[in-house]
Amino acid sequence: MMLAAGLIATGDQALLQIVGLSLRVSLTAVAAAAAVGLPLGALLAVTRFPGRQGIVVALNALMGLPPVVAGLLIYLLLSRSGPLGAMGLLFTPGAMIIAQAVLIAPIIAALTRQTLEMLWEEYAEQLRSFGAGVGRAVPTLLWDGRFALLTVLLAGFGRASAEVGAVMIVGGNIEGFTRVMTTAIALETSKGDLPLALALGVILMAIVLAVNALAQAVRDLADWRGA
């Protein structure tokens, strides 16, 4: 424990590198998943068309997609003989970003739909009275639901940064290149380097706690703003 504290206190280079890569991968994955999941969820909230219910059910099911399965799928896509093999992404941070984005995009889309559907129920008649079509309703809901949606994104980030299976498979846990907190913890623990594993565990916990505190702060702000 003392050794772990020492690693954190002295800003150990290897440790910092791992933490930095973890944050970069997960934050980029959240951004990519949000770019798809937010508009998709909003569109599902305001439209009714045949097949919509099927999409909603599929998204809800995909929320529970096991990370190792997401990792396996991306591995097959990116492996040398796979359809996207020519891009040479396997065992790079890019592959890890894709895997995490695939893992959390359904979560963001499904939670966005749930959140905005309630808002739409309240807004629909008034917006139609104003003459707003779907094209205007979607950005309106995304903006007016911004506080709730921020907590959705934080949930996505929490899930991305805590998962180990997907990044292990497509990243390969290569030291100094694709090693992130979760994969490093798994490896160091199995090697018996408990101080590094513990230090990383402490930092990961701190990040998760910080994200939850931030989510709570956003909710409080939303309450206070009446949103």
Next chain:
Amino acid sequence: MRQEATALPLRVDGLRFAAGGVEILRGLDFALVAGAPTVIMGPNGAGKSVLLRLLHGLLEPTGGTLHWSLPRDEARRRQAMVFQRPVMLRRSVLANALYPLRLAGAPRAEQAARDALERVGLAALADRPARKLSGGEQQRLALARAWALRPEILFLDEPTAALDPAATRQVEEIIGAIAASGTKIVMTTHHLGQARRIAGEAMLLLDGRLNAQAPAASFFDAPPTPEAAAFLRGDLLW
């Protein structure tokens, strides 16, 4: 000078609305003309709210026709509606007033929104979150938001149903000012005193049918039907 084209008069022909196998409106024939407010009265469940939604185009009639004096879409753009429970966007008071103006592509939208807030006495609260306003302030904001559009016709569905007497008085004053500014008010209420104060013309809706329509003076002083007389006495019907 050429007279500007208007959506009114509106002629309503055999208007029907059914939902879930239930006839809610059973064939209404009447006309709405520009001028003093038309107040639609009737007991709970008579179909007043459904009628306003049909006139405003939020519901499609299952029978009958609305004959506006302009093409339907054009007539639609000249209307606004304030609902019984005001829908407050999760934005500031000013942003609420601005929203429909921007949507309509109105010129000098911000000034129009601020002027409208001024007229309903909310200018000082422009930067507050709209959902933190009191019920009466929210209804005044909903009125300002509609008024800013300078609609030819404004539909109001029981605009004071959830308000205390002080807030009700303020809202009635605003409705009077909107009417005086040239907007045709078409509102529902089941508050008789309010109907007397506001109506230029009164309609009585009973069980999905139009029982009576008359200028306010004659409606209240010499009710045109026995049901209207009973309604005004407060007998039965409620």
